[in-house]
Amino acid sequence: MERPTGNLLFSQRPTRYLKSFGALFLIGVATLALAWAAGEKKPDGRAVLMRMADFLAKSPAWSVTAHTAYDAVQPDGYKVEWNEMRTVTLRRPDRLRVESQRSDGARSLVLFDGKEITTFDESARVYAKAPHPGSVDDAVVYFVHDLGMRLPLAVMLLDRMPAELQQRVQSVEYVEKTATLGAPADHIAAKTPTVDFQVWIAEGDQPLPLRVVLTYKRTRGQPQFRAQFSDWNLDIKPSDTLFSFTPPAGVNQIPFAATLPGLTPAPEGSAARMKGGKQ
Amino acid sequence: MKQRCASLSLAIAAGLAAMIVTSSGESAYARGRGAGGFSRGGGFERGGFSREGPAAAGSFASRSEGMRGREGGLQSSRQQYAAGAQANRMDYGQHAQASRQQEANALQSSREQTAQGLQNRAQQYRGAYPYAGAAWDAGAGWAAAATGAAIGGAAAAASMGAPASANAAYATGQPCANPEAVPVGPLTFFRCGSGWYRQVYGSAGPTFVAVRPPDL
Numbered sequence: 001m002e003r004p005t006g007n008l009l010f011s012q013r014p015t016r017y018l019k020s021f022g023a024l025f026l027i028g029v030a031t032l033a034l035a036w037a038a039g040e041k042k043p044d045g046r047a048v049l050m051r052m053a054d055f056l057a058k059s060p061a062w063s064v065t066a067h068t069a070y071d072a073v074q075p076d077g078y079k080v081e082w083n084e085m086r087t088v089t090l091r092r093p094d095r096l097r098v099e100s101q102r103s104d105g106a107r108s109l110v111l112f113d114g115k116e117i118t119t120f121d122e123s124a125r126v127y128a129k130a131p132h133p134g135s136v137d138d139a140v141v142y143f144v145h146d147l148g149m150r151l152p153l154a155v156m157l158l159d160r161m162p163a164e165l166q167q168r169v170q171s172v173e174y175v176e177k178t179a180t181l182g183a184p185a186d187h188i189a190a191k192t193p194t195v196d197f198q199v200w201i202a203e204g205d206q207p208l209p210l211r212v213v214l215t216y217k218r219t220r221g222q223p224q225f226r227a228q229f230s231d232w233n234l235d236i237k238p239s240d241t242l243f244s245f246t247p248p249a250g251v252n253q254i255p256f257a258a259t260l261p262g263l264t265p266a267p268e269g270s271a272a273r274m275k276g277g278k279q
Numbered sequence: 280m281k282q283r284c285a286s287l288s289l290a291i292a293a294g295l296a297a298m299i300v301t302s303s304g305e306s307a308y309a310r311g312r313g314a315g316g317f318s319r320g321g322g323f324e325r326g327g328f329s330r331e332g333p334a335a336a337g338s339f340a341s342r343s344e345g346m347r348g349r350e351g352g353l354q355s356s357r358q359q360y361a362a363g364a365q366a367n368r369m370d371y372g373q374h375a376q377a378s379r380q381q382e383a384n385a386l387q388s389s390r391e392q393t394a395q396g397l398q399n400r401a402q403q404y405r406g407a408y409p410y411a412g413a414a415w416d417a418g419a420g421w422a423a424a425a426t427g428a429a430i431g432g433a434a435a436a437a438s439m440g441a442p443a444s445a446n447a448a449y450a451t452g453q454p455c456a457n458p459e460a461v462p463v464g465p466l467t468f469f470r471c472g473s474g475w476y477r478q479v480y481g482s483a484g485p486t487f488v489a490v491r492p493p494d495l
Contacts, residue, residue: 070334080328082335108484121485128480144338145415150482152337154416168339168414194341194414216333216341223334252467257479257488 045174048186049199052207053162061238063089064208065231068152073221089236090157093135095243098151110151111245112139118245119149125251130259135159148258153212153227168192177203181210181228194218208232331483340414454487463493 056062066086071079083103090096094114101107107122117139118129132142137158143149151157155164175187175198184203190196200211214225247253333341455471462468469476469487476487 068337070332070337072329072332072335074328078328082330106484119480121480124485126478126480126485141415148482149480150336151416152335154337155339164339192339194417195339197339214334214337214339219333219341223332225334225337227337254478254480254485257481257486260477260479260488260490 042174043186045172045188045190046169048174048201048207049165049169049172049188049190050162052199052201052209053165055207056156056209057159057161059092059234061089061091061234061236063087063231063233063236063238064229066153066227066229068225068227070152070225071221071223073219073223077221079221079223086152088157089238089242090136091236091238091243092159094139095238095240096136096139096157097238097243109245110143110149111243112136112143113240113243113245116245117143117147120245120247120251125248126254127245127247127251128254128256129245130256146258147256149256152225156209183210185210206232206234335483336416338414338416340417342414342417454489461493461495463495466493468493 064087066088067083068086069081069083071081073079085101087099088097094112096110096112098110099107100109105123109118109120109122111118111120112132115133116129116131118127120127130142130147132139137160140151140154140157144151144154155161158164170191170193172188172190175189178185178187178200181200185200186203188199188201190199194216196215196217198211198213199209202208202210208229210229212225212227212229216223216225454469454474454476458469458471458476460467461470466477468490469478475490475492477490478485478487480486481488
């Protein structure tokens, strides 16, 4: 039997090595490409947003502290930021408490006990209340829409939050993953016909909003409302007394402006008008 | 030599004087703006800067062009999108005609899909809800109180005979310096000369509104 010559030996081995190396190289490249593709794929922004809305809407009770700020564009163009701190306690289906403190120290309270909605100004020592039996959804919409009262981020209190967002949001973009808010979060940007907003939503099994920025894009100066949330607590069992209101001594009841007959909302930028008829 | 020294001293003195004058001018300007850079007086009478504005509502809708029903909003959205797409197409002058046509087709298809998707999702969530499709939190009430219905700024604890607020700036919104509280049945009116007022809870907080005189 003829033994292979040295030349043949050396000419066959490199070919085998080359083939093996090539196969391994291709496998490696393919693996890297797949990993890159998987890593680069952005989550669906709308899905992330709606997951947050669904989670919040289905949470039976929660409390949170929100440090909020908004821009007030002054007549001569200065844009001034005002700050407030709010503590919200919600117990579905029919209990709500919102404590607020403005940057100048003025404190106020909004309470709903399932039957009446009350707002109390501690500094002025006056309160107003209106009967409105029903759910938190009913009370919040009545308070904001019918009584014309201010309740920032009211949509986030509703069972119907997912529906409200679906109806209003025209487009949603996923911006990035971020870790600057104390926990990993998904940064979402969305548009409605009149307001653009961004939400930073915690990753994981409790997709809670950590920060919200609203931009009033059709208003002069494009002012913003910003809220940073902390101390989310979904494991609370607040008692009924937390949501009931007993007027302190010396506190007077006054009507809601919206219930005063003859007072009509003024067009933006003009003075209020009085209709005919006596009070 | 002495003359040179004198000239040099004079020049240095003149330079220092100019620096001092310039510096004092800047300081005066800064002082005029208030210690913190802004003043609560100046162009903003009666309590300084306004706290009012659409962003105060913190709502997901604005009254500036509120959603007049979901269909209106969608229609508006489609028109905006179409207008934007049209503008973009016009900017792509260097692109081939075939490319523009493809882009237009894609945009049209995308618009139809987006509108259909929104319609489907809205129907999925729509129920027996009186405000479905309405921007109920667009802040009409806030704007009403913010633009003149209120006579005072915020509250008037002093006028109610209640203890004054810890923060004077917050309790300055009286209709006049010494309003007279006049009980009329269960209601309390306030009289300032010939003007009559009532204290109400507006979107910006307690405030006073001018009313017609009560039947006394």
